[in-house]
Amino acid sequence: QEQMVESGGGVVQPGRSLRLSCAASGFTFSSHAMHWVRQTPGKGLEWVAVISSDGRQKYYADSVEGRLTISRDNSKGALYLQMNSLRPEDTAIYYCARNKGSGWTLDYWGQGTRVTVSS
């Protein structure tokens, strides 16, 4: 059964860094692109980034480009989001999600990890 479990969230001061992790199981991780999506009460669901199955291609939302970095370790079944220069507007629940196959359909999601950026 496909499962993703996020971790690494917490409270952090503006300008600091945080690294989120997503542990995947129940499917062949190395065969799927993976996404990070965040959700805030005010802005709803916001796609953050995607990484190809082999990790070579990465795409980002403009709002996070240059500050957040997506990566993966296929040997561990793990997805990461390195978050640098954090801003209050990065406060959200962060979800990792599996890409279904061809195209950009997010078919399975983790339960999310909460990030709060506040002084």
Add this chain to the structure above:
Amino acid sequence: DIQMTQSPSSLSASEGDRVTITCRASQRIGSLLNWFQQKPGNAPKLLISDATSLRPGVPSRFSASGSGTDFTLTISSLEPEDFATYYCQQSFSTPLTFGGGTKIQIK
């Protein structure tokens, strides 16, 4: 970026009602449109992909249609477990974008 506009943002309905939600894209996206259901405290759940394809296990009271810029999600007869928030998402191009959501509340 492709903007996704959902309407209404919320609605009140009763069990057994037929409900339709609309999603409009700011440019043509073919059939590259997905629908998600989200309940409080849970992650979004994929209901429908590629505009009309019901995911395995999703009840047949859910259906969807549309192509190009205009799409609809219909629930033929609301069940108690359907009271939730629904989002559309375009899968045509990055950045992927979501609609603002439609919250279905009990009347």
